[in-house]
Amino acid sequence: MNFDFSTATQIRFGAGVINTLGIEAVKLGKRALLVINCPGADSSKIKNLLNQAGIDLFIIEVCAEPTIDFVSLGIEKARNEKCDLVISFGGGSAIDTGKAIAAMLANPGELIDYLEIVGKGQSIKLPAKPFIAIPTTAGTGSEVTKNAVIAVPDRQIKVSLRSSFMLPYLALVDPELTYSLPPSVTASTGMDALTQVIEPFVTKKANGMVDIFCRDGMIRAARSLRKAFINGNDARAREDMAMTSLLGGLSLANAGLGAAHGFAAPIGGMFKAPHGAVCAILLPRVVSMNVKALKEREPWNPVLMRYIEIAQILTGSNNALIDDGIIWLADLCTFLGIPALSSYGVTFGDLTALVERSAVASSMQANPIPLTKLEMMQILEQLL
Numbered sequence: 001m002n003f004d005f006s007t008a009t010q011i012r013f014g015a016g017v018i019n020t021l022g023i024e025a026v027k028l029g030k031r032a033l034l035v036i037n038c039p040g041a042d043s044s045k046i047k048n049l050l051n052q053a054g055i056d057l058f059i060i061e062v063c064a065e066p067t068i069d070f071v072s073l074g075i076e077k078a079r080n081e082k083c084d085l086v087i088s089f090g091g092g093s094a095i096d097t098g099k100a101i102a103a104m105l106a107n108p109g110e111l112i113d114y115l116e117i118v119g120k121g122q123s124i125k126l127p128a129k130p131f132i133a134i135p136t137t138a139g140t141g142s143e144v145t146k147n148a149v150i151a152v153p154d155r156q157i158k159v160s161l162r163s164s165f166m167l168p169y170l171a172l173v174d175p176e177l178t179y180s181l182p183p184s185v186t187a188s189t190g191m192d193a194l195t196q197v198i199e200p201f202v203t204k205k206a207n208g209m210v211d212i213f214c215r216d217g218m219i220r221a222a223r224s225l226r227k228a229f230i231n232g233n234d235a236r237a238r239e240d241m242a243m244t245s246l247l248g249g250l251s252l253a254n255a256g257l258g259a260a261h262g263f264a265a266p267i268g269g270m271f272k273a274p275h276g277a278v279c280a281i282l283l284p285r286v287v288s289m290n291v292k293a294l295k296e297r298e299p300w301n302p303v304l305m306r307y308i309e310i311a312q313i314l315t316g317s318n319n320a321l322i323d324d325g326i327i328w329l330a331d332l333c334t335f336l337g338i339p340a341l342s343s344y345g346v347t348f349g350d351l352t353a354l355v356e357r358s359a360v361a362s363s364m365q366a367n368p369i370p371l372t373k374l375e376m377m378q379i380l381e382q383l384l
């Protein structure tokens, strides 16, 4: 077995760990750029903790998915204020924004110089400034990944700023921060977390270490996502989902994803749709098509046994077959009220462009078997 595994320098997990923020932050800097969401979780407590620790705060609010222009303004502000620390408190958009700013604080030039596809694609050469990631949703796992997803509105795409130097210095994962999430956000972010412990389990880069995380994450999400959706104050369910999100981040950063995320990237670029809800509606269809393609073209592929294991973990039945897992996933989407792709404005006329863009998405390359464009089209047609 060969694998490479990297993650945040330190992960601190548990109810109440947010109270250690001041003590940790003061070890890393004196002038912090604080990145928060609007609307978002109540940030008054963390501002107090940082003020009490004697840290000067400069705040930016992320009100939509970060764009090149928005992140560039944040970089300018952090440079002008001579920030030596970046702290993100929010969902994936706040964390990705902070991650990109921390990297650019330590590296010369403009953001565009370092972006794939739309920019020069230069590599980040110097370690990012210290960065603390504090997720307030349980979905992206961005607190332990090395990339920041940035939207390019005029091209209708999203691109990544990516470097091992961008792994956060500290991930503070406090499930209590997720108690106040509304059910719809619990549903979409929770389904992202679940997708992110299923896809890395079957990718071409799956490995023994990530397998452990995926198996545990699937068990936790299977028993707790419905409960967290019904009762946001269910402490055990929230803890399970925060842990699933973290495990998903660890897994995707080290084993990649698959076709559900391969489709979700261009759909998110072309339409205003919650990432997790898009992954959710895609997942059962992607599993079904992957299994069909594997049985037709690679019936010997051991990944088919993995799909049986997924079905058994999700359903809790040792007798479950792959189809039982697919039905379980579809039922979960129904329970959580996950809408069809058409509800975001996706029409049949968009599908050819979506297939073309999905085919070159990085997550699509990690799918357990290459899908034909016809197969990709069939997946999308079923979801309108």
Ligand SMILES: [Zn+2]
Binding pocket: 140, 192, 196, 261, 275, 279
């Ligand atoms: Zn995702």
